[in-house]
Amino acid sequence: xxxQIDSGRCQGHGRCYDIAPGVFGEDVEGYGNVPGDGTVPTxxxxxxxxxxxxxxxxxxxxxxxx
Amino acid sequence: MTADDRFNKDFRHSDRDRFHVxxxxxxxxxxxxxxTDFSHLDPRWSADPFPxxxxxxxxxxxxxxxxxxxxxxxxxxxxxAAIAYDTDRFSSLGTNLSEFRPPRELAPIGExxxxxxxxxxxxxxxxxxxxxxxxxxxxKLEPGTRAFCHSLIDGLKGRNxxxxxxxxxxxxxxxxxxxxxxxxxxDRERFHELATNLEGExxxxxxxxxxxxxxxxxxxxxxxxxxxxxxxxDLISYLLNAExxxxxxxxxxxxxxxxxxxxxxxxxxxxxxxxxxxHLAGHPQDRERLVAEPELLPTAMEEFLRAYAPVTMARLVKxxxxxxxxxxxxxDWILLSFPAANRxxxxxxRADEVIIDREGNRHAAFGLGIHRCLGSHxxxxxxxVALEVWLERIPEFSLQDPSAVAWGGTQARGPxxxxxxxx
Numbered sequence: 001x002x003x004q005i006d007s008g009r010c011q012g013h014g015r016c017y018d019i020a021p022g023v024f025g026e027d028v029e030g031y032g033n034v035p036g037d038g039t040v041p042t043x044x045x046x047x048x049x050x051x052x053x054x055x056x057x058x059x060x061x062x063x064x065x066x
Numbered sequence: 067m068t069a070d071d072r073f074n075k076d077f078r079h080s081d082r083d084r085f086h087v088x089x090x091x092x093x094x095x096x097x098x099x100x101x102t103d104f105s106h107l108d109p110r111w112s113a114d115p116f117p118x119x120x121x122x123x124x125x126x127x128x129x130x131x132x133x134x135x136x137x138x139x140x141x142x143x144x145x146x147a148a149i150a151y152d153t154d155r156f157s158s159l160g161t162n163l164s165e166f167r168p169p170r171e172l173a174p175i176g177e178x179x180x181x182x183x184x185x186x187x188x189x190x191x192x193x194x195x196x197x198x199x200x201x202x203x204x205x206k207l208e209p210g211t212r213a214f215c216h217s218l219i220d221g222l223k224g225r226n227x228x229x230x231x232x233x234x235x236x237x238x239x240x241x242x243x244x245x246x247x248x249x250x251x252x253d254r255e256r257f258h259e260l261a262t263n264l265e266g267e268x269x270x271x272x273x274x275x276x277x278x279x280x281x282x283x284x285x286x287x288x289x290x291x292x293x294x295x296x297x298x299x300d301l302i303s304y305l306l307n308a309e310x311x312x313x314x315x316x317x318x319x320x321x322x323x324x325x326x327x328x329x330x331x332x333x334x335x336x337x338x339x340x341x342x343x344x345h346l347a348g349h350p351q352d353r354e355r356l357v358a359e360p361e362l363l364p365t366a367m368e369e370f371l372r373a374y375a376p377v378t379m380a381r382l383v384k385x386x387x388x389x390x391x392x393x394x395x396x397x398d399w400i401l402l403s404f405p406a407a408n409r410x411x412x413x414x415x416r417a418d419e420v421i422i423d424r425e426g427n428r429h430a431a432f433g434l435g436i437h438r439c440l441g442s443h444x445x446x447x448x449x450x451v452a453l454e455v456w457l458e459r460i461p462e463f464s465l466q467d468p469s470a471v472a473w474g475g476t477q478a479r480g481p482x483x484x485x486x487x488x489x
Contacts, residue, residue: 011438014201018364018446029193030200030443053426054368056434 248300337480
């Protein structure tokens with residue numbers, strides 16, 4: 001599973017790194033980011049899906065099976 | 067280093083508020099039909115706006131009023147989101163819906179930047195504030211906030227009935243934001259009052275408003291001057307040193323931003339705290355479950371924010387246009403109701419129910435788009451800590467008299483009086 005944040009849409013609500021801190025991080029201005037290549041660490045799939053479903057700006061893309 | 071003399075000069079038009087213009091005649095009194103004559107000042111709206119929103123969403127999804135010189139009220143999530151994202155056609159120069167529109171001459175800064183600024187000015191004005199309001203930055207304020215919440219509960223000792231709005235919720239954000247800005251602790255009551263009066267501007271006459279803005283300005287200018295003489299590690303000193311495009315901020319920008327943080331950081335957050343306590347007092351099953359499962363609180367809190375979003379913003383239509391079936395005129399107001407968006411059944415399953423373990427909660431309580439609430443991480447920290455401490459110390463509480471709960475706030479709705487029986 002892979003995740004990507006569209007930085008053009010992200011407004012720094014921070015729902016992703018609140019809900020899935022093992023998948024997403026925050027930058028110095030509070031925008032969400034994805035450390036590494038976006039691969040969701042094994043065991044973090046459920047929280048990654050929840051974070052995607054909670055983003056008010058629909059800024060996260062999730063690719064299943066990637 | 068040369069002395070900072072920005073605030074010695076006559077930087078503010080002494081009568082700038084005279085430019086605030088009202089259009090047409092002022093209409094007051096109870097609303098006749100919410101689809102054609104709505105008013106957010108009608109007490110029925112602050113008491114319980116949700117049935118009104120639900121009715122409008124069905125029969126007239128973009129309601130109109132001749133009041134306030136012309137205003138629109140969309141109630142569909144998709145329309146509210148579209149307006150929040152469309153900064154080309156909807157301006158943020160005015161965000162407080164009243165009879166008076168800020169003069170266009172105040173652009174691009176506006177009265178309280180960056181909330182009253184449009185792109186491109188908005189971007190830089192917001193960017194310089196962001197680092198102070200990240201989740202990591204506000205986490206440093208958590209221990210102090212928690213200790214303060216405990217001290218408030220300590221102060222309730224021996225009482226059977228307390229006003230959870232006045233005695234608890236309202237005390238917390240004034241303290242947090244006051245300390246963050248660097249306003250004297252002994253002034254907390256005072257700036258709480260100044261901020262509360264500013265928020266009530268929709269209900270004030272023009273003269274009252276001008277007088278009040280003047281009072282706030284004088285108070286903040288004095289604080290700014292104290293910080294110039296003696297810089298400190300706080301947000302006022304940070305703003306005084308901040309640069310935008312290589313230059314220090316204009317004095318009106320500094321004062322306007324301080325005013326924004328004061329207004330936007332107080333009644334909004336205490337409304338969220340008060341409303342959450344009100345819900346739990348009236349729903350013993352939810353209260354008992356949260357006491358038993360404190361780890362559910364972050365999820366439950368998001369549901370309170372969705373279902374009872376306190377904050378409504380406003381926009382001004384830039385030019386005459388036909389928009390989604392209605393004819394908007396330049397300078398018409400839009401009442402941008404995030405609470406209405408959050409109750410749209412097209413967006414949320416069982417939108418009218420409070421489901422404290424709701425997951426995938428894509429609510430818009432903190433707005434959408436470039437004006438996303440700058441203080442959302444701070445507000446969430448305060449709300450979580452306030453509820454954690456209350457539930458830990460006072461796990462059993464109920465509404466003393468549901469009819470004694472007084473709701474208020476024109477664009478930051480919450481209980482102003484909340485009598486709770488705590489033993």
